[in-house]
Amino acid sequence: MIIISTQAFPPDSGGKQTLMKGLAKAAAAHDSVMVLADRPRETGGIVDENAPYSRLQFGGPKFIRQRLKAAYIAKLVKENAVSRIFCDSWRSAEHLPKNLGPSVVIYAHGNEYPLDTSKVKRLKAVFEKVDHIIAVSSQTAQRVGNAVGGASTPKIHIVHNPVEPAAPISAEDETFAEQLWPSDGIRLLSLCRLIDWKGVDMAITAVAELRGKDVPAQLVIAGIGDDRPRLEARVNEHELTDHVHFAGRVEGGRKSALFESADIFMQPGRKIGDQCEGFGITYIEAGLHGLPSIAGDAGGAPDAVIDGKTGLVVDGTNQSVVTKALLRLIDEPALGHHMGQAAKAHGRTLLWDTQIKQILDLTADEKSGI
Missing domain, CATH: 3.40.50.2000 (Glycogen Phosphorylase B;)
Structure with missing residues (x-):
């Protein structure tokens, strides 16, 4: 036993x-x-x-x-x-x-x-x-x-x-995921417990900065946690209510469908006090669906995302660096595709x-x- x-x-x-x-x-x-x-x-x-x-x-x-x-x-x-x-x-x-x-x-x-x-x-x-x-x-x-x-x-x-292998996706799951995307443009996904050191706030601001440069981008934030009110306030501050959607808790086939419907997984975490990412299972789960990731360089995230191969590892405390990394993946779609395929292969080994x-x-x- x-x-x-x-x-x-x-x-x-x-x-x-x-x-x-x-x-x-x-x-x-x-x-x-x-x-x-x-x-x-x-x-x-x-x-x-x-x-x-x-x-x-x-x-x-x-x-x-x-x-x-x-x-x-x-x-x-x-x-x-x-x-x-x-x-x-x-x-x-x-x-x-x-x-x-x-x-x-x-x-x-x-x-x-x-x-x-x-x-x-x-x-x-x-x-x-x-x-x-x-x-x-x-x-x-x-x-x-x-x-x-x-x-x-x-x-x-x-x-x-x-x-674990991705849960199977039904037609209903696909419809559910498609309805989550709030607007137009590149589809960014964050999926985690909503905690300040996960870096979801940096993803929100990156969407604002991209749209300010006439680069259409949208973000779905899946997960629950105490940081949601602060994140919602940031969305309102940047007038992004039409471009950022809070999906709540998403599991099973719906979770798989959401990964499949996204373009980039974005969770540029950082260290706050003693707290930071221990590893980051969701980076690997995203990789199984062929998504390149943008991760922060704090904690164990660099073990989960291989910088330059399965995604980009950046300084999660520097908004300019985070936004530039996102722009790079958008401007170089072949690079993003190559990283996504490498992330899928890496995920299968785990x-x-x-x-x-x-x-x-x-x-x-x-x-x-x-």
């Missing part, structure tokens, strides 16, 4: 949720999988009723559900042949008993490791229970080491986030079907059994 302990799991939306669901589905082809997840916080998401894994939800206050989950894991280990325990982050491993027996693996995304040393004591205590850390980017791996002040860590493996064996092999040792 493989156990996945996670705070983040669908139907909630987000990169971690997508990653943990993909891990559960892919691992289920190799062993039985039990997912222990927090109770969903969001409504309206798609629930996979035919999932090949078992799932148990934990509610209540955080400090209670964390301990209940850890106790249940110990019970499962005692009663079953458990090979591995995957945790979505170090926080999901914090209350595990020591010396459980199975290999304990934690994912590291980046932002959960502070740039200061405020959590060194807690991290060191967790690392004593952990056998492997999967860092989703090279920047994240470096951040893990910095967070514990150079102290010894478990084995760190850099494994870029795998993705499909779960091919990546899960690597993950299981990396995390196998004397304790794991497989």
